[in-house]
Structures are given as C-alpha cells and as structure tokens.
Amino acid sequence: MLLSPRRQPRAVSKVPYKVLDAPELADDFYLNLVDWGSANILGVGLGSSVYMWNAQTSKVNKLCTLDDDTVTSVSWIQKGTHLAIGTGKGLVQIWDAEKARRLRTMTGHIARVGSLAWNTHILTSGSRDRLIYHRDVRAPDQWLRKLVGHKQEVCGLKWNCEDGQLASGGNDNKLMVWDKLSETPLWKFSDHTAAVKAISWSPHQRGLLASGGGTADRRIIFHDTVKGSVINEIDTGSQVCNIAWSKNSNEIVSTHGYSQNQIVVWKYPSMTQVASLTGHTYRVLYLAMSPDGRTIVTGAGDETLRFWSTFGRRPGTREDGDNGGRLADLAVIR
Template sequence: MSQFVFESDINNLLKLDAPITNGPLARWQRKAKENNSASGSMSTSANTSGLSPMKTTNRSLNASKVVTPSKTPGKTKTPKSSKCSRVQGTPSKAGGDRYIPVRNAAQMEVAHFLISKENDQENESPTKKEQQKTWSLNLNGYDVNQAKVLRMSGKPLCAPEDLNLIDWSALNYLAVGLGNNVYLWHAESGNILLLVQLEGQEDYIASVSWIKEGNYLAVGTRNGEVQVWDVERQKRLRNMVSHTVRVGALSWSSYILSSGSRTGQIHHHDVRVAQHHVATLTGHTQEVCGLKWSPDGRHLASGGNDNILNIWPSVLGNDAECSPLHTFTQHQGAVKAVAWCPWQSSILASGGGTSDRFIRLWNANTGSCLNSVDTRSQVCSIVWSTEYREMVSGHGFSQNQLVIWKYPNLTKVAELKGHQARVLDLALSPDGTTVCSVGADETIRIWKCFAVDPAKKKKVVANQSSVLHHGIR
C-alpha cells in the first residue's frame, strides 16, 4: 500500500492543486498560530488555515522546495488559497511584492515604437510614418523619430535641436550661441567676448553665420529677426525683420544673406539696401534646418524637416522665377547636414536624420547621386576638409561620435568619441586643421583632425617671405 500512497502524493504535487502544509506559512496564518499558541490551542491554528492536512507518511520527495508567497502588504482582504497565490509568482522578499509602475496603453505604444524603429524603418511606408508622427505629436507633444531620451510622459527636456549655433570665421573667431547670448572665442589668444544679448526673456539665438571675410556676423533669433553685427566695433548694424517665426539657418554669398525659417520659407536679404528682402524661396513644407551657399556662389542647398533636399540657382528676382533646380527625396529623415565640397564646388554632401542615417553625395550640375553610405546613426552635421580629400560628420544615437570619411568612396578613416549626447553642429577652423563640435551634453570639444600639408606650408611661407622682402625694398 505504501507505494500507492507515495504515487498519489507525487501526482498531487505535479497537478499543483493539492494543499501544502510543510512550506512557509502566510503572515495571517502565522499570526493566527501565535494567538492560538498563547491560549494553548494548537489544533485551532491548523483549522483556521482552511487547508486540508496532508498525510504524515515519510516521503523521499521534499515538498518544502515549493514556496507559497506571502500576502501583499497593506491589503486586508480575505486571504486566498495557496493555489491562487502560486499563480501570482514568488516575491523577491518575504512579505512584499516588487513595485511595478503603472503605464497607460498609449505610453507603452510610444515606448515600443522607439525601441523597434531602428530595425523596421525600411519596411514602413511614408503614409505609416506620417501617421505615427501625428500620433506622437498628439500624445506626447513631440516627434518620437527625433526623440533621444526615452521618456514615458511629458515634453522633451532638451532645447530645440534643429539649429546652427556655432561658426568659425576667417579671422579665427568662434561664434557660439547660448540661450539669448552670442559669445566669441578667439582661438589664438583664448579671449572670450559677449557680443550679443537679446532682450526678450522668451527669445533665444537660433543660428549664427560669418560672412566670408570674417568681419560681420549674422544672427537669427527665435522671434524671426535677422541681425548683422560688426565684430570689430561690437555694434549691431542691421535688424532685418521679414520672417514671423524662428530663423534656424543662415548662409552668406557675398552681400546676399539667406535665412531659412520654421515656416519652410527662405528669404534673400541684400544687406546693402534699405529694402533688404529681395526674394523668397518656397520649396519646403516644414522648417528649414540646413542652408549652405556653394563656394562659387552659383547654387544654394537647403534641407528641411520634411526630408527634402533642394538645390536653388543664384537668380534673384520675383517669386515666380525662384524655383529649385533639383529636388531630392531620397532621404527618409530630416536633412540638417548639408555641405559643399571646397575644391569642387558642384559636389554637395547631405546627411539624413534618425529615420534615414545616410550620407549622400550629389552633383549639382547633373542632379545625380554619386555615392551613399549607411552610417547607422543620425547625421547631424558635415564639414569638408580643405587640406585632404576627406570630410567629417557628426552623429547622434547611439555613439554620438564624429566620423572622418574618405572621398569619394566614403570609406571610414577614423571615429572620434567623447560627447555623451548627440552632436548638434560642427565648424572648421580657418587653417583647415581643427574641427569644433557642440553637443546636446552642453559641451564644446576641439578636435585636431587634419595636419597641414608640409609642401603647401612651405609654399605659403615662401610666398610670405617674398611679400615681406618686396615690402622692405
């Protein structure tokens, strides 16, 4: 008979529907047992548990390994049977449960999309992407495609990122926009000068750009103003108002200053005349976040949050004549990174945002794409080297690094890591050796990327000596 009893007990344990009495008791059972022990009645404690006693026959299987969890603290409901408590799972500590924060369904959908978007972007249609963007704006107040911090609620903590806040002049001054101020840092002396201080409390610097000669600085603001400052006299020369919203991108071509705004419009300003607004370019449906004139002044490149890259002619006149030469829609993310090749003025490099991550090379004369590379991270800015056939790109998630690329095959030369958040903007020193990067981690870093070509350096020194000798005579 003993073997049948043993087999029956094993079957009961495997079914998980038989009561277990030789495991740890629940807190309410222990209290009842202690109260009954004080009155000398041990039998009552066994009855209050509501469990049928198991037989006391010796067993080779140790049933005490199956632990019954205790009741959740703070609740006074009638205790459940051991069968129900086993379904809930064993808590990490006796007498308590792990705390699990409450998340609503909408927030969990956004979190799931952020986690999975890196892997399935290529399978999504443009219609689905626009739908997800609309949902995100309605639910969270920001676009999850541009989110860099996984947050379950509220608006993003970081400042607007589609801005161009640093530029390096030919006179070796680095202009930096911080809040409602613009600071100048002289790379040789190390002196720092406060040049601009906006008066409005809600206003802030949205873009800065040096004229080619380096003596004038253009400043775009959140309120839509475009200011021109004389650095030597530390005086504002002009305050040009034509936009109604922030100006996040600026670029010079001789006396023409072009400004891109949040409405998607680009304005040409002739800084020599009173009626400065001479042309309007309408080719973007969202904010213009990248704007660059070619070195020869023949073409203007503009990138927008609408994922469109436009190349415009240098023709100035009425709005009917201002239409793009080429419109490229290959990028699947915001096009903030635009840069012209310094030694071949018809070659343009562009980079896409989080949903795209590609760097592409274009021929402005033919409108063809020369090459492309998947960088596997958001492309925020691009600068070309003036000494070598290379360029540098700044990136966001996940490495927040700078990458040096070989032109034209776009092979990776080196990676420069140091920023703890996305690289917002890049600037190249006037001698072409140093790259400055500003990050969302609120740091500015200086990188010695390129050495001066010895042969070119000797040639420059020889020319300077010749000029000096001629001047003395």
C-alpha cells in the same frame, strides 16, 4: 612576387586638444549655434546671448544679449567680422563683431530662424515658417527674394559661392538646389527619409554636394548638381547632424546623434573611416572648421565645445605654431 606595403591610414588624435564649457548650449537639432569665422573667432549662441572665443588668445567676450528673444543661429560673413544672428522670434540681426555694434535688424520671417548662409553681401535665412529669404545687406530692403519650396522647417542652408548655387535642407526630408537668386529650385532631391540638416559642398570637385539624414535615415548621400543625379550613399548607422568637407584633403567629417554621438572622418570617394571620435554624451549637433582647415570644433547638449585636430595642413603650407596646446584645458564660454 613583391607586395607593395599597404598605406596605413594617418593617425588622428582620439582626444580633443581643448574642451570649453558652454552653459545653455541647446540640444535642438534644428538650430545652428556655432560658427568659426575667417578672423579666427568662434561665435556661439547660448540662450539669449552670443559669445565670441578668440582662437589666437583664448579670450572670451560677450557680443550681445537679446531682449526677450533667443539665439537660434549664428553665421560669420566669409571675409571680415560681420556676424549674422537668427532669433527665435524670426528676426535676423547683423553685428559688427569688432566694434560690438549692431548694424541692423531684418524682418520677414514669422518663426524662428534656424539657418543662415552668406554669399559675399547676400545673406540667406531659413526658418520654421518654411520660407527662405535672400537679403542684400547693402540695400535698405528687408529682403530681395522669397523662396517657397520646403513644406516644413528649413534646417540646413549652404552656399556654393564658386558656382552661385544654394543648397537647402528641410524637415520635409527634401534637399533642394537653387541657382543664383532664382525663386524656383534647379533640383529637388527626395532621397532622404528624415530631416536634412547636414549639408556640405565639396571644395575639390565642382557640383559635388553631400547631405545627411536624421534618425530615420542615417545616410550620407552624394549628389551631382551638374547632372541632378545621386552618385553614392552610405548608411552611417546613426542620425547625421552635420557634414563638412576638409579644405585640405579629399576627406569629409560627419557628426552624429543616437546612439554613439560620434564624430567620423571619412576618406572620399571610398568612404573608408579614417577615425571615429567619441566623448560627447549628447548628440553632436554643432560643427565648425577653423579657417586653416586643420581643426574642427564640435558642440552638443552636454554643454561642451570640443576641439579636435582632424586634418593635416594644406600641401605647400608651412607648419606653424600649435593651435591652442594639446592638454584638454577646461575653460568656460561666459
């Protein structure tokens, strides 16, 4: 009987191709301090300042330093160079990063803003005050809708812009799905037994939402937000800090805390491990993906940002120049 050869899992480099020094990168599970924008610029919150690293040129620029406040979240608008910054005092600032100009400061929250998510001109903010605000950045009002649902800090927010659904995760172990600008959740999932920071919508399958639980939970759970049901779950063995779907393949990457501080690439739906990447000496609290979907950057309280070539290119796109060289050259964001 002829046996077809087993397909070998593709090789993923176990070494980051670039390491950046990031002094003062906070070791705080509830913050979201790293985001990679469509213009190929990485925004990073360090202490009271925001720095920008241009992935094309490797140049670092300081965007701003807050007066008597700290940066608790950063998020790029989907298309363009507007960057939203959440602060420790509960403010949301919007900056034109290209012109290095602050456009406006928005109020509403009375505690730190640890999560931000854009859906075109709607900017959504989540806070330790347990509230979620939808803001129309074109309108003069401070906010458009107030969402009351979580009983503790809101630590994860992700829009599914295709379907107009927002997923929110809280320190109350709840995952909620909100439809459009509705002030009542469409679904409330109570499956996790620890804080839900890690949230990601599949770009390949409608209504497929992945979420990850903290130290007391350790699971990645897959939800069907069309039916409001749980599809599958896997115990990862450690705190789940972030999740992101590959844009180019049916794979998912998760980053972890205690005890291995690892980064894992999984095949979906089998959830077989494609690769496990180690190197961070603190929990891997920050994760962002390059605009072309081939590279991820991870950040940790060890004050490093590490760049990994985790995913292939999208089928049908040509191979272009290497994204920054293969040597782990140490530069400083400052």
